[in-house]
Amino acid sequence: MAKITLRRLRHSYDPSPKGPEDFALKQIDLDWSDGGAYALLGPSGCGKSTLLNIISGLLVPTEGQVLFDGQDVTGLPPDKRNIAQVFQFPVIYDTMTVYDNLAFPLRNRGVDESRVAARVAEIAQMLDVTDLLGVRAAGLSPDNKQKISMGRGLVRDDVNVVMFDEPLTVIDPHLKWKLRSKLKELHARVRATMIYVTHDQTEALTFADQVVVMQDGEIVQIGTPVELFERPAHTFVGHFIGSPGMNILPATQEGERVMLDGHDIALEGPITSGSGQLEIGIRPEFIELAETGLPARVRRMADVGRHNVVEAMIGDIPVKLVTEGPVPAQGSAVHLAFRPDHTRAYRDGWLATERVMP
């Protein structure tokens, strides 16, 4: 397995790009350490596939370098990079048995049959497909086909990286969670460097130790799932991660004071200096209905299972909060308390408060 370094990567599909808007990847600098579980998360069109194709060698970047363990592989074709890839749709040979499918990548490398047998048995056991080893792949259900496809990606232990490109797309929703946790378990056992590409926050947050969030050809934040949830570096991350996402509320500043609809708001710490559009970011989980606080009116509520989501208006500004307690009737006057340690300011989208450590 290898450490992967992306150095000053830029890519444009336009042969003569004029400005940043012509670049599908603006500038990417990244270090992925050996054996880590990473997710690349972002909405459709943000550049995930472009980045994946550059790492796998299907695409040569317009600028910058890709290094595996410090060695420049930017110009190497995919078959010289020693990587395994699992795609959206299963890539298996229908006429072969499950055993032969799993054995294929090893036999292809000239691995001897006793080693093949041991490794196939190990992977089959991890994926719960031992019973299927003698079955022809053509007869498998779509999710079992994709499991075998994943197994083919994981069977070699000499690859630099295993890359998964939206691998659960074809899986039935009720089976998705099973495969999701299976993949996490597999990483813990195989300890390969893995990169998981998805637009689905649940998949990314379940699988990865570190999540790279992309927007519009740029990385907006790299962090653990908890870091992304608790302290988004950008309003995009706050909004994209969480359900419902972070409240992003228009704010004004007078000296050190930050105000929302004319009310002073206590923040996690001092606001950084600078200019630009000011907003307050607070997650619905960190707002409470209280005796005192910001006056608001309940607009609607939704029962989402374990808790209720209440939408209230502070003046003309809608705010969502999550509560497990009783919900006041629609139209009633309430007070909202923001937890200061989870209330942050953002300027032109970027985090603009410093955290005061307790």
Ligand SMILES: Nc1ncnc2c1ncn2[C@@H]1O[C@H](COP(=O)(O)OP(=O)(O)OP(=O)(O)O)[C@@H](O)[C@H]1O
């Ligand atoms: N072959 C291509 N030629 C021209 N433009 C392309 C090509 N492939 C992608 N793009 C553009 O590059 C940008 C990034 O696309 P990319 O496919 O990398 O995003 P993505 O995050 O993987 O999206 P999706 O999840 O929909 O695949 C988009 O604006 C897309 O239109």
